[in-house]
Amino acid sequence: MSDFAHDLPKAELHLHIEGTLEPELMFELAQRNGVAVPYTSVEEVRAAYVFTDLQSFLDIYYAACDVLRTEADFHDLARAYLERAAAQGVRHAEIFFDPQTHTARGVPFADVVGGIHRALASSDISSRLILCFLRHLSPEDAMATLEEALPHLDLIDGIGLDSSEVGNPPGRFADVFRRARELGLFAVAHAGEEGPPSYITEALDQLAVRRIDHGVRCIEDDGLVERLARDRVPLTVCPLSNVRLAVFPSMADHTIGELLDRGLCVTVNSDDPAYFGGYVGDNYRAIADELGLDRDQLVTLARNSFEAAVLEPAERAQHLEALEAFLRAG
Ligand code: HPA
Ligand code: ZN
Numbered sequence: 001m002s003d004f005a006h007d008l009p010k011a012e013l014h015l016h017i018e019g020t021l022e023p024e025l026m027f028e029l030a031q032r033n034g035v036a037v038p039y040t041s042v043e044e045v046r047a048a049y050v051f052t053d054l055q056s057f058l059d060i061y062y063a064a065c066d067v068l069r070t071e072a073d074f075h076d077l078a079r080a081y082l083e084r085a086a087a088q089g090v091r092h093a094e095i096f097f098d099p100q101t102h103t104a105r106g107v108p109f110a111d112v113v114g115g116i117h118r119a120l121a122s123s124d125i126s127s128r129l130i131l132c133f134l135r136h137l138s139p140e141d142a143m144a145t146l147e148e149a150l151p152h153l154d155l156i157d158g159i160g161l162d163s164s165e166v167g168n169p170p171g172r173f174a175d176v177f178r179r180a181r182e183l184g185l186f187a188v189a190h191a192g193e194e195g196p197p198s199y200i201t202e203a204l205d206q207l208a209v210r211r212i213d214h215g216v217r218c219i220e221d222d223g224l225v226e227r228l229a230r231d232r233v234p235l236t237v238c239p240l241s242n243v244r245l246a247v248f249p250s251m252a253d254h255t256i257g258e259l260l261d262r263g264l265c266v267t268v269n270s271d272d273p274a275y276f277g278g279y280v281g282d283n284y285r286a287i288a289d290e291l292g293l294d295r296d297q298l299v300t301l302a303r304n305s306f307e308a309a310v311l312e313p314a315e316r317a318q319h320l321e322a323l324e325a326f327l328r329a330g
Helices: 002-007 021-035 042-048 053-066 072-087 098-104 110-119 138-150 171-180 197-207 216-220 220-231 239-244 256-261 280-291 293-308 314-329
Strands: 011-018 090-097 126-134 160-162 186-191 211-214 236-239 266-268
Touching: 002 266, 002 280, 011 053, 011 072, 011 138, 011 197, 011 211, 011 236, 011 280, 011 293, 021 053, 021 072, 042 110, 053 098, 072 090, 072 110, 090 110, 090 160, 090 314, 098 110, 098 138, 098 160, 110 126, 110 138, 110 197, 126 138, 126 197, 138 171, 138 256, 160 280, 171 186, 171 197, 186 197, 186 236, 197 211, 211 216, 216 220, 216 256, 236 256, 239 280, 256 293, 266 280, 266 293, 280 293
Parallel strands: 011 090, 090 126, 126 160, 160 186, 186 211, 211 236, 236 266
Antiparallel strands: none
16 A cells, blocks of 8 residues: 555645755755855764754755755756656646745845756656745745746746744735736645644635645634635645654644545645655655555545646646556556
8 A cells, every 4th residue: 555655646736845955965066066064974964854843944944055056956956856756656746946045145036946947847747836935034025026036927837835834824925925816826825734723714815825735733623624625725735744843743643534534635745855754655655554544545635636736627637547547557
């Protein structure tokens, strides 16, 4: 069951490209760019990846981004992700990037988006690119970032909201989300990872998002669970991330099975795979092994991933047909 889960054709909808920076590539880019890193070996880096909450992760994650300087760096980062993802059944990926983390260091917006796009364009995996605003920064900073993105909107499909959740409710970003939606971008937002269920409601009501990233804390509000089920609002759940960031004490405590049983459009994703111990197939494997999800549930998760993706009807049908062909062959 575990290999079946790992290999299932699937879409990945919650993936921060900066979170795919493996320690080996970090050292390679540090050397290429003459940037100092505070580690002496790959083992030392991995040993530092022990987190107590979201912020303890974000501090290390933003620091590591310092090695990313050039268009080629962003290309190589995205290329490495796509190769790993393809080996774990990913047929379609909707990828987040955090431009503010890079433009604040003087890296041109065009190099960030151009490098990522060049890798996406040469891959067999279909893809969408999602610009995430950092919610620990101001709404004005987010609006300025959207303005900076305007010359590159042909390469950008959606917007998201990430970084430190508690104390930074979605409603702060209502204006910039409205402007982005007017520009034709689709909207998603992280909500209900560490923050309360009310942040999920706020993201739906004030940001008009089509998916909720994480969203696992919806389970504390029965009315909200019913709303999410009725409206088929997808949740992009990230099991290994949730355990590493102590959203759940262990995988055995994860509520993804219950969310599925309650009729939600749940999907499985890797979030920041270089930091959390695995790519998306590894996440499917972990819930199959440690939560005992059965074949039907795993197939539902894969089907949901294509349902929740931002695809044209013909593209969606093709991906779903490839999934059915895989199931017939197995
Ligand atoms: N939550 C919030 N911000 C993030 C995450 C996350 O899981 N990963 C990268 N930035
Ligand atoms: Zn995330």
